[in-house]
Amino acid sequence: xxxxxxxxxxxxxxxxxxxxxxxxxxxxxxxxxxxxxxxxxxxxxxxxxxxxxxxxxxxxxxxxxxxxxxxxxxxxxxxxxxxxxxxxxxxxxxxxxxxxxxxxxxxxxxxxxxxxxxxxxxxxxxxxxxxxxxxxxxxxxxxxxxxxxxxxxxxxxxxxxxxxxxxxxxxxxxxx
Amino acid sequence: xxxxxxxxxxxxxxxxxxxxxxxxxxxxxxxxxxxxxxxxxxxxxxxxxxxxxxxxxxxxxxxxxxxxxxxxxxxxxxxxxxxxxxxxxxxxxxxxxxxxxxxxxxxxxxxxxxxxxxxxxxxxxxxxxxxxxxxxxxxxxxxxxxxxxxxxxxxxxxxxxxxxxxxxxxxxxxxxxxxxxxxxxxxxxxxxxxxxxxxxxxxxxxxxxxxxxxxxxxxxxxxxxxxxxxxxxxxxxxxxxxxxxxxxxxxxxxxxxxxxxxxxxxxxxxxxxxxxxx
Numbered sequence: 536x537x538x539x540x541x542x543x544x545x546x547x548x549x550x551x552x553x554x555x556x557x558x559x560x561x562x563x564x565x566x567x568x569x570x571x572x573x574x575x576x577x578x579x580x581x582x583x584x585x586x587x588x589x590x591x592x593x594x595x596x597x598x599x600x601x602x603x604x605x606x607x608x609x610x611x612x613x614x615x616x617x618x619x620x621x622x623x624x625x626x627x628x629x630x631x632x633x634x635x636x637x638x639x640x641x642x643x644x645x646x647x648x649x650x651x652x653x654x655x656x657x658x659x660x661x662x663x664x665x666x667x668x669x670x671x672x673x674x675x676x677x678x679x680x681x682x683x684x685x686x687x688x689x690x691x692x693x694x695x696x697x698x699x700x701x702x703x704x705x706x707x708x709x710x711x
Numbered sequence: 712x713x714x715x716x717x718x719x720x721x722x723x724x725x726x727x728x729x730x731x732x733x734x735x736x737x738x739x740x741x742x743x744x745x746x747x748x749x750x751x752x753x754x755x756x757x758x759x760x761x762x763x764x765x766x767x768x769x770x771x772x773x774x775x776x777x778x779x780x781x782x783x784x785x786x787x788x789x790x791x792x793x794x795x796x797x798x799x800x801x802x803x804x805x806x807x808x809x810x811x812x813x814x815x816x817x818x819x820x821x822x823x824x825x826x827x828x829x830x831x832x833x834x835x836x837x838x839x840x841x842x843x844x845x846x847x848x849x850x851x852x853x854x855x856x857x858x859x860x861x862x863x864x865x866x867x868x869x870x871x872x873x874x875x876x877x878x879x880x881x882x883x884x885x886x887x888x889x890x891x892x893x894x895x896x897x898x899x900x901x902x903x904x905x906x907x908x909x910x911x912x913x914x915x916x917x918x919x920x921x922x923x924x925x926x927x928x929x930x931x932x933x934x935x936x937x938x939x940x941x942x943x944x945x946x947x948x949x950x951x952x953x954x955x956x957x958x959x960x961x962x963x964x965x966x967x968x969x970x971x972x973x974x975x976x977x978x979x980x981x982x983x984x985x986x987x988x989x
Contacts, residue, residue, distance in 0.1 A: 564724070572736040613722060618894050630891050630917070630929065632736035707735075707920050709847030711860040 541620035545659055548667050549606045550615060552599060555675055556608040557616035558652055559596035562625035563589050569632055569641075576634040584641045592625065595678070624651035635701050638693040646686045653679035720755055723748040728778050737926075739890030739916030740769060743837050744776050746893045746914075747806070750900035751779070754804075761804045764793040766818060769844045770810035770837035770916070787817030790825040790834065797832050799973050804904060805832040812842040815851040815871050826880030826909055831968040833903045833910040836873060837890070839918035839925065847921035873913050874961060875950050878943060883908030883964040885946065887957060889932040890916040899960060908968040915956070928956070935959040 545551045570585035600608055616623075625648035633640070656679055659672040726748040734740045751761060761779040765771035766789040774781025780803075784792045793807045814822055814836045825834065840857075842848040849862050851871035858865050877885050884906040888896040896914060903910035915932065917925035931954075939960040940946050946962040 568741070569736070571731045572741075575731055575733055576736060613720070619898065620895060621892075622894060628891075629741050630737055630739070630919075630926065633919075634736045636736070707846070709859055709861070709921055710845065 541618055542623075542655060543616050543618065545663070545668060545672075547665070548671060549603075549608075549611055551659070551668050551671055551675075552603045552606060553608045553612040553614075554616045555656075556596060556599045556603070557612040558623050558625050558655070559592050559599060560612070561623040562592040562627075562648060563596060565626045565629075566592060568629070569627060569644075572632060573634075573636075578634060578636070580638065581636060581641055584638045588641070588645055624648060624655045633701060635703060637696045637700055639690065639695050642686055642690050642693055646683065646690070649679055649682040649686055653683055721752050721757065723752045726751045726758055726761075726777050726779065728776055730775050732772065732776050734769060734772070735918075735920045737917075737919035738769070739839065739914075739918075740773070740837055742890040742893045743770070743808075743835070743896065743914055743916055744773055746888075746890075746896035746900055747773065747777065747835075749893065749897035750904065751777075753897065753901050754904060756804055760802070761806065762793075762796060762800075763806050763808060764789050764796065765808040766810075766813040767844075768810040768813045768842070769839075769918075770808055771813060773808045787813055787819075787821065789813070790818060790821040793832055793834075794825060794828065794830050797830050798971055801831070801970055801973075806904065807832060807834045809834065809836045810843075810850075811836060811838040811840060811852045811871075811873075812848075812850040815873060819851070819871075823876065823880045826877050826882040826911065828969045829881060829883055829908040829966050831907055831909070831970065833900065833912065835900070835903075835912045835914060837914050837916040838873065839916050839922060840870075841918050841922050843918040843921055872950070872953075873911070874953070875947075877911040877913075878946055878950065878962060881909075881966065882911040882962075883966050883968070884910035884912075884960070885962040886911070886960040887913045887915070889928065889956075889958050890914055891929045892932070892958070895958070902960060902963075906963060908964065908966055915958075931956040932958050935961065939963050941965060 543554055545554055566585045566589035570582050573581040573585060627644035627648055631644055656672050656675040660669055660676055663669050758778040763774040763777055763779050764782045765774050766784050767786040774783055782792055789807050789809050793805050797805045838852055840850060840852045842850050849857055849866045853866055855867050856865040874885055884903050886899045888899050899912060903912050915928055917928055919926060933956060935957040941963050
């Protein structure tokens, strides 16, 4: 999805904070959108999972805002934190959603997002020449690695469903 | 003295209404809605200066999901409504949303003449090669081998090629996008809206319910290997070898948009209403 070459250019610390903020803000929006979809399609278990994920990403988003101090990351992100190709790393792929999906599927989406965010910040650490950006990006790498581990832990509680998880006793049937 | 709009720039979320879409989870149309709102924010257009017009079908629900003005019209007639709107209110940005059934079958003739007239508006067709809302009937873009109870052994019919038709009929801007690439689609929509005249953007948007095979489209799409052209002959030649999954802008023409001068109405609306009084 979001290779570093497609991502906004990080030239200074304010850019990095804005991009980090936007990644979390996009994740909040995306999980809430998925929760709305599940609400509409009467999958209450997944509504709760996606709302929890949105809440968790919201906490990260607000932490970055606090971390930025006097830098207005919201306005700065609106100006520069745009992905020209692909989406921002933690935006779960809407194409993978299904009305009968299970918590395992939701966590798989979350895992992919966290792994993409981890790869994104790693690429900044590896390519930047600015020691300040490197130090901050390294902190984000540590955080994203924690999130990856957290999702793995959650996945142990929600094992992979049986192969017939999408069987619907009253499926949408094409007209005959 | 000019009036300066001092409101802060709109964010994509400002173009989303409170109405929750009822599309199936996994449907490509969610991404298209996202592309609309991102494009509008990029263009910096106030929602009240945009009108989203649609016909009937899953894709045509889109006006209700935006904060722009909307017109959910009758089946296949979105372009006729939009054309009337644009010639009378040329200052508005008119974006028309449709699907392959609404746009190429029921509204097929309007499509030809909208291209020919070249009124300055943008036509976005969310193409999933099926009638989704009415439960899976073949549409004009359905593959001939699509085998269902309604089309046993396949339709056997040559699919409609929207880009060929648009180009041959005189559309001034022709592009194809994939819904799963919302930022790329938004960028094309920005160009389409800015481009004068009739802009046609086909968006491949999978129907995950009646065409689950279309989930594979994400593996088929690829950016067109050449830059857009302003030469219709060159564009036509490119379409001869098109595999249906090339994305990006194919053609940018320079035909002058059609915009008749609209004078004062010769009759008052109340006079028309009098004929319908009970």
